[in-house]
Amino acid sequence: MDWYQKLGISEKVRRLGAESEERLAEQFARIDAIAENNQLKVLAAFQKHKVSAECFSGTTGYGYNDDGRDTLEKVYASAFGGEAALVRPQITCGTHALALALSANTRPGDEILSPVGRPYDTLEEVIGIRPSRGSLAEYGVTYDEAELLADGSFDYEGIRQKINKNTRLVTIQRSRGYASRPTLSVAQIGELIAFVKKINPDIICMVDNCYGEFVEEEEPLSAGADMIVGSLIKNPGGGLAPIGGYIVGTKECVENAAVRLTSPGLGKEVGASLSVLRDFYQGFFLAPTVVAAAVKGAVFAADVFGQLGFTVRPAADEIRHDIIQAIEFGTPEGLCAFCEGIQAAAPVDSFLKPVPWDMPGYDDPVIMAAGAFVSGASIELSADGPLRKPYAAYFQGGLTYPHVKYGILSGLQKLYDASLV
Numbered sequence: 001m002d003w004y005q006k007l008g009i010s011e012k013v014r015r016l017g018a019e020s021e022e023r024l025a026e027q028f029a030r031i032d033a034i035a036e037n038n039q040l041k042v043l044a045a046f047q048k049h050k051v052s053a054e055c056f057s058g059t060t061g062y063g064y065n066d067d068g069r070d071t072l073e074k075v076y077a078s079a080f081g082g083e084a085a086l087v088r089p090q091i092t093c094g095t096h097a098l099a100l101a102l103s104a105n106t107r108p109g110d111e112i113l114s115p116v117g118r119p120y121d122t123l124e125e126v127i128g129i130r131p132s133r134g135s136l137a138e139y140g141v142t143y144d145e146a147e148l149l150a151d152g153s154f155d156y157e158g159i160r161q162k163i164n165k166n167t168r169l170v171t172i173q174r175s176r177g178y179a180s181r182p183t184l185s186v187a188q189i190g191e192l193i194a195f196v197k198k199i200n201p202d203i204i205c206m207v208d209n210c211y212g213e214f215v216e217e218e219e220p221l222s223a224g225a226d227m228i229v230g231s232l233i234k235n236p237g238g239g240l241a242p243i244g245g246y247i248v249g250t251k252e253c254v255e256n257a258a259v260r261l262t263s264p265g266l267g268k269e270v271g272a273s274l275s276v277l278r279d280f281y282q283g284f285f286l287a288p289t290v291v292a293a294a295v296k297g298a299v300f301a302a303d304v305f306g307q308l309g310f311t312v313r314p315a316a317d318e319i320r321h322d323i324i325q326a327i328e329f330g331t332p333e334g335l336c337a338f339c340e341g342i343q344a345a346a347p348v349d350s351f352l353k354p355v356p357w358d359m360p361g362y363d364d365p366v367i368m369a370a371g372a373f374v375s376g377a378s379i380e381l382s383a384d385g386p387l388r389k390p391y392a393a394y395f396q397g398g399l400t401y402p403h404v405k406y407g408i409l410s411g412l413q414k415l416y417d418a419s420l421v
């Protein structure tokens with residue numbers, strides 16, 4: 001059976017895909033080698049901490065003596081290279097994990113510095129860059145930032161000037177998110193941390209690790225970070241975690257976060273895991289290959305659309321540090337057609353047609369395509385973009401490479417069908 005034909009992909013589009021795959025053999029081999037390394041790293045952590053079937057049973061109520069939960073946190077700490085970890089379904093999302101890490105590790109009078117420019121949108125209200133109820137600013141924690149230089153490198157002189165006696169915590173966002181700055185490699189993050197620690201070794205260096213987990217062989221803790229923070233419905237949940245966030249790092253940072261998440265005096269001892277543990281474990285076990293599928297898909301999209309003359313960021317031959325791919329369509333029709341193709345390729349809600357809508361907090365309408373098993377999970381195939389120049393789609397995720405590949409070809413087919421390419 002010719003399933004591509006049956007699922008609406010023309011011979012021409014299919015051939016373009018095949019040509020791209022031939023060009024990408026080397027990139028794909030590199031991505032597979034990273035996945036292989038990370039798979040063994042995760043497996044070693046499971047074995048070291050003697051993960052057993054009992055670990056999956058879960059607790060209710062207070063969650064005292066939740067061995068499965070405690071062992072999972074040891075597994076995360078080992079695999080990511082930290083002393084301790086907090087991995088909990090009570091952490092509702094990435095923003096919550098970051099807010100927790102920041103608020104738990106600062107006190108009134110302290111200052112937070114972002115040496116990589118403005119942080120992710122939702123953190124503006126957490127920190128109080130945009131005034132917001134309950135922000136850190138309301139608790140007397142101040143904020144400063146140093147922009148990256150025009151070529152995307154660190155403004156070391158500017159950073160040095162911004163560090164003062166109140167600077168308590170430096171926050172470094174690994175992924176570009178939806179900004180135009182480049183994504184940082186773990187090596188670059190290591191250089192930045194070394195610079196900060198040379199000025200004052202007591203400054204806590206936190207990395208927003210969202211979208212970066214398992215894209216490289218090392219995580220930022222091995223480059224000197226004090227804690228890394230992320231969401232379980234992105235990379236490390238492997239598509240199976242239905243909720244959750246993590247903080248991994250020094251005992252001190254993680255303990256601070258634990259007493260803030262639950263309560264002083266209780267810390268990590270409470271927090272029932274209910275019935276999520278097996279998905280947390282199995283998702284973490286699958287995450288290295290799931291992330292590799294997503295990265296391959298991003299590279300494939302960059303090559304297919306790059307060859308057709310669209311501006312793609314990063315380019316197909318660039319080494320990846322996160323799973324996000326931007327494709328500039330130049331017209332609203334192109335952006336919408338691509339998103340329709342992604343939606344049509346989903347295992348869930350494939351029959352819906354995405355339409356642009358006025359999302360709170362955005363000046364322009366936004367179009368979003370996602371048909372996910374876990375609502376809003378961006379480790380699953382998804383695309384979105386604001387309807388403004390250059391009409392870029394931000395595309396990420398995909399649990400298996402064949403599915404991402406089909407999604408990209410489906411997006412391209414929609415453009416051909418509408419004579420937009």
Ligand SMILES: *Cc1c(COP(=O)(O)O)cnc(C)c1O
Pocket residue numbers: 093094095096098120122173174175176177208210211231
């Ligand atoms: C997704 C993301 C966040 C926020 O995570 P949510 O789960 O959406 O709250 C923060 N920082 C970066 C870089 C992200 O990609």
